[in-house]
Amino acid sequence: MSDLQYLINYIAEESSSRASAPLKKYALFNEALIENSFFYRGNGNIVFAAVSDTYITTILLAQNQSLWYKETSGDYVFYVKKTTNILGTIVEEYHQLGNNSNRTFQYTSLEETDGLSEIPLSYNQFKYHVYDNKLYLVFEEFFNIVVDGTEENFYHTRASLSELEDGDYDINYKDSLGLYDDLWDNLARNLFEAVLNRIQRKVTLEFNETKTKGRVYKYPTISEVNSTAGRITLDYNFYDDEPIITSKFINTNYAFRITFNSYQAFLSFCNQVYFSRGVIFDLDIYPKAEKQFYEKYHEIVTDLIREAKRNYKPLNRLIDIVWYLPQTYLQSDIRYLPLLWDLMIAILEEDDVNNRGLNKEDLVSYIIINLSKILSPDNFLELFLLNLVDGKDTPFKKLFEELQTDDFKTFVTVFWSVWSQSSYAKFDSKKNPVLSENEEDAAPLVLPYTIDKTIGFYHSNADIKFANDQTSIDVALSVDTGKTVTYGKRRRDQITVNIYNHYKYNYHVFHPVAIINERAPKFLYDTSEGQKFTVLPAFVLLANEESAFWQNIQTGGEYLIDAITTVSGVGNLAKFRHLKNLAKLGHKLTLAQRAKKAVTGVAAFAEISSGTINALLKLSGLNDTKFGQNVSEVLFYLELFALGGEITNFIGKRLAKASKALLDHPNFEKYLNKIEVELPNGKRRKLTKKEKAKLADNLEETSEIRYKKNTKFKSFINKWAGKQIKEIPLRVIIKNLRGHTPAANRIADALEQGKIEINIIENDKFNKIMIEEDGYKLSEAKNVNAYTEDNVMTFRSARTVEDFMLDLVHEGTHALDELEVTRLIRNEGYGLNEASYRLGNNWAWEKRAYFAERAFELSAFGKANPEVETIEELIKHIEKRYPKEH
Numbered sequence: 001m002s003d004l005q006y007l008i009n010y011i012a013e014e015s016s017s018r019a020s021a022p023l024k025k026y027a028l029f030n031e032a033l034i035e036n037s038f039f040y041r042g043n044g045n046i047v048f049a050a051v052s053d054t055y056i057t058t059i060l061l062a063q064n065q066s067l068w069y070k071e072t073s074g075d076y077v078f079y080v081k082k083t084t085n086i087l088g089t090i091v092e093e094y095h096q097l098g099n100n101s102n103r104t105f106q107y108t109s110l111e112e113t114d115g116l117s118e119i120p121l122s123y124n125q126f127k128y129h130v131y132d133n134k135l136y137l138v139f140e141e142f143f144n145i146v147v148d149g150t151e152e153n154f155y156h157t158r159a160s161l162s163e164l165e166d167g168d169y170d171i172n173y174k175d176s177l178g179l180y181d182d183l184w185d186n187l188a189r190n191l192f193e194a195v196l197n198r199i200q201r202k203v204t205l206e207f208n209e210t211k212t213k214g215r216v217y218k219y220p221t222i223s224e225v226n227s228t229a230g231r232i233t234l235d236y237n238f239y240d241d242e243p244i245i246t247s248k249f250i251n252t253n254y255a256f257r258i259t260f261n262s263y264q265a266f267l268s269f270c271n272q273v274y275f276s277r278g279v280i281f282d283l284d285i286y287p288k289a290e291k292q293f294y295e296k297y298h299e300i301v302t303d304l305i306r307e308a309k310r311n312y313k314p315l316n317r318l319i320d321i322v323w324y325l326p327q328t329y330l331q332s333d334i335r336y337l338p339l340l341w342d343l344m345i346a347i348l349e350e351d352d353v354n355n356r357g358l359n360k361e362d363l364v365s366y367i368i369i370n371l372s373k374i375l376s377p378d379n380f381l382e383l384f385l386l387n388l389v390d391g392k393d394t395p396f397k398k399l400f401e402e403l404q405t406d407d408f409k410t411f412v413t414v415f416w417s418v419w420s421q422s423s424y425a426k427f428d429s430k431k432n433p434v435l436s437e438n439e440e441d442a443a444p445l446v447l448p449y450t451i452d453k454t455i456g457f458y459h460s461n462a463d464i465k466f467a468n469d470q471t472s473i474d475v476a477l478s479v480d481t482g483k484t485v486t487y488g489k490r491r492r493d494q495i496t497v498n499i500y501n502h503y504k505y506n507y508h509v510f511h512p513v514a515i516i517n518e519r520a521p522k523f524l525y526d527t528s529e530g531q532k533f534t535v536l537p538a539f540v541l542l543a544n545e546e547s548a549f550w551q552n553i554q555t556g557g558e559y560l561i562d563a564i565t566t567v568s569g570v571g572n573l574a575k576f577r578h579l580k581n582l583a584k585l586g587h588k589l590t591l592a593q594r595a596k597k598a599v600t601g602v603a604a605f606a607e608i609s610s611g612t613i614n615a616l617l618k619l620s621g622l623n624d625t626k627f628g629q630n631v632s633e634v635l636f637y638l639e640l641f642a643l644g645g646e647i648t649n650f651i652g653k654r655l656a657k658a659s660k661a662l663l664d665h666p667n668f669e670k671y672l673n674k675i676e677v678e679l680p681n682g683k684r685r686k687l688t689k690k691e692k693a694k695l696a697d698n699l700e701e702t703s704e705i706r707y708k709k710n711t712k713f714k715s716f717i718n719k720w721a722g723k724q725i726k727e728i729p730l731r732v733i734i735k736n737l738r739g740h741t742p743a744a745n746r747i748a749d750a751l752e753q754g755k756i757e758i759n760i761i762e763n764d765k766f767n768k769i770m771i772e773e774d775g776y777k778l779s780e781a782k783n784v785n786a787y788t789e790d791n792v793m794t795f796r797s798a799r800t801v802e803d804f805m806l807d808l809v810h811e812g813t814h815a816l817d818e819l820e821v822t823r824l825i826r827n828e829g830y831g832l833n834e835a836s837y838r839l840g841n842n843w844a845w846e847k848r849a850y851f852a853e854r855a856f857e858l859s860a861f862g863k864a865n866p867e868v869e870t871i872e873e874l875i876k877h878i879e880k881r882y883p884k885e886h
Helices: 005-016 031-035 183-187 191-200 263-273 288-310 314-323 336-348 360-374 377-386 395-402 405-419 539-545 547-556 569-574 578-585 610-619 625-642 649-664 668-674 689-701 704-720 730-737 742-752 763-774 801-828 832-838 842-861 871-881
Strands: 025-028 056-060 065-072 075-086 089-096 117-119 125-129 134-139 153-157 167-170 202-207 213-217 221-226 231-237 254-260 451-454 457-460 462-466 472-487 495-508 512-516 533-537 676-678 684-686 757-761 786-789 792-796
Touching: 005 153, 005 263, 191 202, 202 263, 213 231, 221 288, 231 263, 254 263, 263 288, 263 314, 288 314, 314 336, 314 360, 336 360, 336 395, 360 377, 360 395, 360 405, 377 395, 377 405, 395 405, 395 539, 405 533, 405 539, 462 539, 472 539, 533 539, 610 625, 625 649, 649 668, 649 689, 668 689, 704 730, 704 801, 730 742, 730 801, 742 801, 742 842, 757 763, 763 792, 786 801, 792 801, 801 832, 801 842, 842 871
Parallel strands: 757 792
Antiparallel strands: 025 134, 056 125, 065 075, 065 117, 075 089, 125 134, 153 213, 167 202, 202 254, 221 231, 231 254, 451 457, 462 472, 472 495, 512 533, 676 684, 786 792
């Protein structure tokens, strides 16, 4: 019998050309599209199966590009916006679409961006008519769409398959024993398996010699299913307007017919021709012939599973069926979740999970992959910990111990990948269920774990094993202090040994842990320049310690971690290079600017210079256990901020603690003296006193000293929330102004010395002053919340305590400027206008006040006004709101 692979390749190639699963449709951008929130259930007026024209171009946007529109008189103007980070500054530029948009885009800044709205895109692409200014959006899911015929058929001639004749053939595939139909694999079969293999792989091919050419449906009609004989027949029918004939016995409209002798051969054929392309199993999006095929396929699989459960060996039969089912099918319906889970548990409850006989071990790996796609990340991880196998082990522990070689690597990779998207990867005790707010109970996030390889043998400084609860691991570490001790009186008898500190920790298996790549050079994958940390779930440390795992590394290569581990969520931390890049560029790392949410604590104000980062990177190479560990922790938390991760109290408190530990270390000054700075001429020098002071100041900013100050400020805000601000004692106001910014400190001093005053009045009286004295309308007056006249700052009584403190810093800056004007007049003989302009025009006055207010807001509240979040936005706000005076 001849090989059937030629036919399989022919159908697969024809079916994949102009693939229609799912069909891309294009909707014209118009008013109706906007009103329906850019979603359409298609109709013939606005949906096109394809859009083609000489002047229509397909535009694919990069990740930093987006599509925007502005409505003009009866038409739309479209822009492509490009966002670029240039040396820490976000720059936004626009290209207006037009007859130049089929060439390289020319980007410029827009002076007026009001009225611009973003257009959501699928696949980050769209089509544009460069002369008619018409824009078409890509859509996937439509109802009642008439599909272009070329999308569901191909042109066939008998000559295309001239090498094949009517008769019996063998189909080759990897069966549930893990064997192909070749000489060496067949030698591994016993007699019964060999006979069964010959029967199952038999395929009969029949051509229609009456009609030999024409358009043929890409998807066949399943015209016969004989469960008794195990026979399934596919008819590849000619495409015409007649109803599709679904019975083999009366159908004469086929180009060729394939009859399978087993469901194994049928399912394998479908995998090779259709499902290997990742076809989506969604019956709502396919045309008629395609839909009929998938519906019949689903019916066959459902019947097979139902009959298998009635078999005297249901487990083996179910293993055999699921082995051939594609991922897209298993993941298409949540109802397959219990089937997959129960099948995996049944396999685990047997004595051994291996590939002897049925490939149970490989199938378990396949089931794990499918479950990871069906379930949410948290539910997936927790399911493997909460359910017990035979009342003894958790499924997670059982799988960890049973799986070997490639299947073990798949296990680690899948769980790591899912973990990176879960709550367990978050550095926030309010979101991560395994992180403790109580630092006394918590194991360190940065672990001084080391690995090395000597004469082909891997050894580490850890002894790691599952804890009795099976949901956590016990880690015993021996950490080199960098110190030695010498025994023996005579020189020839002396022995020098390293001094180690010993630690014991307990981690939940999904607890986030950061290891230092320089101290674990053989861990998982080679490190490249700039990668300082690898962040992982704690169970991966245990995987490293398994002797079988090391054998896997030697024979199978190092882990190729799923891309999702390094591009999403905390997975970004797998490649740490940001701090070194910042240090090289001479940037400052302002933690508050990186925050995604406002918290009280270190993140609110800390600004770390590149010199400090460089110095800390050098200090992290020291071996002193306590000091080196604290340096590594500080760098790790700073890296979290540099990556733009959420800044939480959990991380802030730990950064504060590690920073304070560095400052308090008895050898801090000694270690600073060891740091050498490389000069452009190749020479080196020590840190200057100013550089040392700057480093210490930076650490103090992130230490508990200022962290506690901000904690007290938060308590002050909470205490006076909802109360009248005129009830707050002046001494309390002064106390809570201090310790945040130099400007706020100066205002506090001036208030304490009586140089400036606070005046709080009721709303009605405030409005009356604005109307009668400044000529405001009532609507305008209501938008004013405070003003300064000479050295007196006046505020509305209805302001919240948060707004009042910000107003106070703003108006306090004006009051201090007024004091300086008075000094210039009295002491240096300036006139009023001359003295005022000595301090700049009105824009300069307002910039000082707004900058002081913004700095205080970042320090005390950890956030900036979202309307003026950047300095550039703040300047635009001032220049727009205040007419320039000279």
